[in-house]
Amino acid sequence: MALEFNLQFFSQERTEPATPRKRRKEREEGRVAKSQDLGAAVVILTGLFGLLVFGRFMYSYMRDFLVEMIAFMGGSTLREAGWFGVLSRESIPASILPWIPLGLMVAIGGLIVTVAQVGIELSTKPLIPKMDRFNPVSGLKKVISLRSLVELVKGLLKASLFAAVIYFALQKDTPELVAAIRYPLEIGVSQLFSKLLSLSFRLAFLLLVIAVFDYGYLKWEFERSIKMSKQELKEEYKQMEGDPQIKSKIRQKQRELARSRMMSSVPKADVVITNPTHLAVALEYNREIMEAPVLVAKGSDFLARKIRELAEEHGVPVVENKPLARAIYESMEIGEEIPEHLYKAMAEVLAFIYKLKGAKNRGASPPRTSVSSTEGPPQAPIFM
Secondary structure: OOOOOOHHHHOOOOOEOOOHHHHHHHHHOOOOOOOHHHHHHHHHHHHHHHHHHHHHHHHHHHHHHHHHHHHHHHOOHHHOOOHHHHHHHHHHHHHHHHHHHHHHHHHHHHHHHHHHHHOOOOOOHHHOOOHHHHOHHHHHHHHOOHHHHHHHHHHHHHHHHHHHHHHHHHHHHHHHHHHHHHOOHHHHHHHHHHHHHHHHHHHHHHHHHHHHHHHHHHHHHHHHHOOEOHHHHHHHHHHHHOOHHHHHHHHHHHHHHHHHHHHHOHHHOOEEEEOOOOEEEEEEOOOOOOOOOEEEEEEEOHHHHHHHHHHHHOOOOEEEOHHHHHHHHHHOOOOOEOOHHHHHHHHHHHHHHHHHHHHHHHOOOOOOOEOOOOOOOOOOOOOO
């Protein structure tokens, strides 16, 4: 006989995707796939769009503020007491207010890109100091790793691409920037701002493209790093569901206790109906509190023999009725009343038991202990 084994189960090779529990633990530890470049690119682009939207407002506000400050510096307020309070009241709101809309846009953009990458997870575990962070061997492993090589290549690529974009932009726009010096201040500043904004957008979009690829790589690397071996999956299953061997023993103990409780009810039964050797069912019937006989014990083979022996030991009548025993065994559970379609057959058995008890009380020889479902019974009990 040939036996097949999956050798991966005995190895520690991580080939299985991480379970939700493993992912949740990694998030709690602060280990997630997050690209810093993607966040920076989105924040820069959001800020640039904010300048497009609020640029004129900010320019006019700051221009008026600058004019007021120049007038203030040339005025007589500086020679009066309390000049610093006047300067503070006028300068602080005027220098902060123009930046509030832009700051809100940038903050919202940064929040959105962070949530999109890692979701919302509040955890203090990343703030807890760990000794392995101060381990020089662990630090050396981080320096000499695939991630550090990727970061080096990415840094060189970004520097090269940015330098190329800036070089070609300056080569193209330098004549216009030099000519802007001869324009009026407002027109020259506007043209300079337009060129710088255009160059900034190109650099930001280039950073965004690089960041998207970087995030893809980080996601792939993160998924690879949290993969689990088959043994780890087994251990996690044990932790979540319990050791199968222990659970099996618990279920076995529960079955033994249930069987013990069931067997303790046999002496109180009014009759035990048998198959005669393979099945045995014990029923109790109290007219005052029960509408119909109740099944208190049942079993097959070994358990059926134990039920018969216990019944004989305590003087409980044992009756052979194959069809009725099988019907009760297969269709009823412990504690259930017999169904209505078995009333007639059960009445025959109980009538026979009452006849048997009456014969014993009179000192006569008891009738046989076998009842057929087709045998004409004496007056049958009525189940309500």
